[in-house]
Amino acid sequence: MKFSEMYAQSYPILSVELFPPKTEKGWGNLYRRLSHLKGLPLQFVSVTYGAGGSIRDRTLELTQKVRESIGVTSVPHFTLIGAGKEQIRKFLHESIAQGAENIVALRGDIPKNTLDFPIPSDGFQHANELVAFIRNETDALDIGVAGYPEGHTECRDLVTDMENLKRKVDAGATIVITQLFYDNTDFFRFRERAVKTGVTVPIVAGIMPIVKFSQIKRITSMCGASIPKHLYDTLTKYDMDSAEQRMAGIEYAINQARNLLENDVVGLHIYSLNKWRTVTKLLEGVQDLIEQEN
Numbered sequence: 001m002k003f004s005e006m007y008a009q010s011y012p013i014l015s016v017e018l019f020p021p022k023t024e025k026g027w028g029n030l031y032r033r034l035s036h037l038k039g040l041p042l043q044f045v046s047v048t049y050g051a052g053g054s055i056r057d058r059t060l061e062l063t064q065k066v067r068e069s070i071g072v073t074s075v076p077h078f079t080l081i082g083a084g085k086e087q088i089r090k091f092l093h094e095s096i097a098q099g100a101e102n103i104v105a106l107r108g109d110i111p112k113n114t115l116d117f118p119i120p121s122d123g124f125q126h127a128n129e130l131v132a133f134i135r136n137e138t139d140a141l142d143i144g145v146a147g148y149p150e151g152h153t154e155c156r157d158l159v160t161d162m163e164n165l166k167r168k169v170d171a172g173a174t175i176v177i178t179q180l181f182y183d184n185t186d187f188f189r190f191r192e193r194a195v196k197t198g199v200t201v202p203i204v205a206g207i208m209p210i211v212k213f214s215q216i217k218r219i220t221s222m223c224g225a226s227i228p229k230h231l232y233d234t235l236t237k238y239d240m241d242s243a244e245q246r247m248a249g250i251e252y253a254i255n256q257a258r259n260l261l262e263n264d265v266v267g268l269h270i271y272s273l274n275k276w277r278t279v280t281k282l283l284e285g286v287q288d289l290i291e292q293e294n
């Protein structure tokens with residue numbers, strides 16, 4: 001189902017992000033556990049586009065597997081870094097041939113070693129150009145783009161960052177999915193600023209339960225999301241990456257999700273890090289609110 005139909009039907013829309021593993025062992029584990037997602041009330045699963053090398057080619061392998069084994073709408077991500085028009089076209093048409101009706105269109109992070117990513121002369125600089133290219137190329141795909149409640153790391157001026165988000169929507173994006181955040185106030189302010197700027201498409205809240213705090217510290221420092229002091233203090237009461245810390249992290253995510261749902265969020269996109277139990281626990285923790293809405 002296309003994003004435009006999905007978000008026009010009922011709220012909240014629940015979705016999960018998966019990533020293609022780096023090792024064959026990881027793929028084996030992923031495929032064995034994929035069926036766990038089957039019983040969950042998910043409207044779509046999205047699959048990230050790897051930072052480089054052979055992983056990139058495996059996004060469509062995983063979207064296809066998700067479609068076959070869970071039977072849910074499956075959405076590939078694509079990043080423009082290092083891609084020329086022909087490569088983009090190829091990815092779009094392979095996605096469509098496979099059954100994709102949506103895509104998440106991104107610039108990608110600028111790699112430290114640019115030798116791995118030569119910039120093609122017919123490539124793009126920013127995601128709004130990729131969105132425009134996709135729109136021009138096909139009507140078969142609805143388009144999700146990234147939004148940053150705390151601002152993108154390269155653009156700490158929130159007004160400019162929002163104008164740049166609007167460029168993506170004006171170019172044809174159907175929904176905005178936010179970067180992860182741990183303070184809902186950041187999301188609510190972002191949503192307000194978006195509406196004031198004229199961003200009228202659905203804004204989906206991206207949340208990442210803290211299962212392994214050491215890993216989340218790394219991720220947040222890279223993507224520019226902050227960890228509020230009260231959450232930091234709670235988590236550091238426990239040993240790093242202990243079961244108790246994980247439970248506190250999941251409890252925080254449940255409360256965060258409940259508060260978002262109580263404040264009319266149109267959808268929750270769960271950055272799962274391929275951890276089923278966390279997704280299941282989180283969804284169990286908000287089940288009563290979802291049933292009320294539907």
Ligand SMILES: Cc1cc2nc3c(=O)[nH]c(=O)nc-3n(C[C@H](O)[C@H](O)[C@H](O)COP(=O)(O)OP(=O)(O)OC[C@H]3O[C@@H](n4cnc5c(N)ncnc54)[C@H](O)[C@@H]3O)c2cc1C
Nearest residue numbers: 048049077106107108109126127146152154155164177179
């Ligand atoms: C929902 C979501 C999914 C993601 N999935 C992936 C993934 O699968 N693979 C991956 O590698 N990364 C992924 N990322 C990370 C993303 O690629 C990075 O955050 C990247 O640094 C920015 O991508 P973007 O699409 O937001 O870029 P852009 O929208 O191009 O923005 C990048 C920066 O440029 C500025 N900018 C934007 N447009 C213009 C313009 N026209 N002129 C001047 N400045 C401009 C923005 O303000 C921002 O600072 C994801 C992020 C999110 C939130």
